Amino acid sequence: MNLQLSNELLHRNQQVIPGGLASINRKADPCIAFARALGSRMWDVDGNEYIDYHAGFAPYILGHNDPDQNKAVIDAMTQLRSNYGSGPTSDEGELARLFLSCVPSAERVQFLNTGSEATAQAIRVARAWTGNDHVLRMQGSYNGNHNMVASNVMSTKEQLGGRQIIGDEYPLAPLTAGIPGAERTLMHSVEFNNLEAVENVARRYKLAALITEPVLQNVGIIKPRPGYLEGLRRLADQYGFLLILDEVKTGFRSVPGPYHAARGIDPDLSTYGKAIANGFPIAALAGKARFMDLVTSADPHKRVLIAGTYNCHPVPVAAAIACLRKLTDPALNVYAKLESLSTRLELGVRRLMVDHNVTATFVRQGSAHCTYFMPTAPANWWEALSCHDFAFDTRYRRALIERGIYQFPVAAKQGSISFAHSEADIDQTLEATDSALTELQQSPLRVGV
Numbered sequence: 001m002n003l004q005l006s007n008e009l010l011h012r013n014q015q016v017i018p019g020g021l022a023s024i025n026r027k028a029d030p031c032i033a034f035a036r037a038l039g040s041r042m043w044d045v046d047g048n049e050y051i052d053y054h055a056g057f058a059p060y061i062l063g064h065n066d067p068d069q070n071k072a073v074i075d076a077m078t079q080l081r082s083n084y085g086s087g088p089t090s091d092e093g094e095l096a097r098l099f100l101s102c103v104p105s106a107e108r109v110q111f112l113n114t115g116s117e118a119t120a121q122a123i124r125v126a127r128a129w130t131g132n133d134h135v136l137r138m139q140g141s142y143n144g145n146h147n148m149v150a151s152n153v154m155s156t157k158e159q160l161g162g163r164q165i166i167g168d169e170y171p172l173a174p175l176t177a178g179i180p181g182a183e184r185t186l187m188h189s190v191e192f193n194n195l196e197a198v199e200n201v202a203r204r205y206k207l208a209a210l211i212t213e214p215v216l217q218n219v220g221i222i223k224p225r226p227g228y229l230e231g232l233r234r235l236a237d238q239y240g241f242l243l244i245l246d247e248v249k250t251g252f253r254s255v256p257g258p259y260h261a262a263r264g265i266d267p268d269l270s271t272y273g274k275a276i277a278n279g280f281p282i283a284a285l286a287g288k289a290r291f292m293d294l295v296t297s298a299d300p301h302k303r304v305l306i307a308g309t310y311n312c313h314p315v316p317v318a319a320a321i322a323c324l325r326k327l328t329d330p331a332l333n334v335y336a337k338l339e340s341l342s343t344r345l346e347l348g349v350r351r352l353m354v355d356h357n358v359t360a361t362f363v364r365q366g367s368a369h370c371t372y373f374m375p376t377a378p379a380n381w382w383e384a385l386s387c388h389d390f391a392f393d394t395r396y397r398r399a400l401i402e403r404g405i406y407q408f409p410v411a412a413k414q415g416s417i418s419f420a421h422s423e424a425d426i427d428q429t430l431e432a433t434d435s436a437l438t439e440l441q442q443s444p445l446r447v448g449v
């Protein structure tokens, strides 16, 4: 495929931006420069067309440039909304009411700009409430870019000490340099789906919070075992830390609300971003009034600062209102369509893997999905690390991209289907998958069933 202009653009940008792009996680091989997108399709600067399953790291649940959402944004500007930076706005109140009507576990919400801000503020609230400093996370859960959570996601076996750790914490595997030593001592990560480890860490340290994605969706799709999330709730109550469910990726992706609501779990706080605004930059921290109201606590030692120049900027607010209205519109039945398309893809991919004699497990949470090249679905990152064929996955993604199907070219990243995808898109994807598998099977690198 011709990526000449993509390569030139990256090279030009590298003269002025470290790495050549604005978020280093966007750098992958091939590093394609996209120029425009509509619905389920994207076009790169060389003119290649793709059906998009990356969805900008998952926010696009309605599809790119949704016309109703774009109209709402343009209307907000032509009606001269501005980011006044003083006093409340009626739009932020409307958004809060609409949002909370979808999140039964929460009584209050604050809007921020990014998921990372939401998780940082959630941890701050938990520390203010408990008076404790330690924070527990799950190996394989991504919770943002700030110090307290920037560790232990797609860690290597070497970083984890070369063995799976059940019942205790993993070594710290930072995602970034620059985390002060004092903060490192407060960060703990344990294996997902292992309650014993949570309990042991909770006994040893004064935990302010446990923060995790309820389904690990930054290392493919790793689901909680039955009883696991309930167990986290029980341990939070027993040891007095706050349970923060990070729904930045899971929220509004498989149901019109948080994943935890569908599972009957009651977190203290939960965080959102991505699908709540179909690609516009807005995020949310939601939770019980007693925690959220610390923002206005009369006690200066408990009062939490949640403030930001761009919080509830009118453009993303208009985008979020338009998005949530569509996601909750019974006439559109967005989630039924997503389910039907996702099932079509799942059944098709499963059939092709069997036909091509490839050991694979297709895991799906609503419209989010991942194909692991291993016999069963992983229950934690260590199982994926040990059993998933990363090299084959990388080649599979590349072969799909060459056939116009854009899955992010990093092994074990999730794909997302949007409301704008069609059955024809899925069928075209399956044809490309068939052809990609035929090509890959001719390679001696693949170990079959």
Ligand SMILES: Cc1ncc(COP(=O)(O)O)c(C=O)c1O
Binding pocket: 057, 113, 114, 115, 116, 117, 119, 142, 143, 144, 145, 213, 218, 246, 247, 248, 249, 250, 273, 283
């Ligand atoms: C579960 C989860 N939490 C937090 C974040 C951070 O969000 P942002 O990139 O908007 O800061 C992400 C981003 O991918 C995420 O997937």
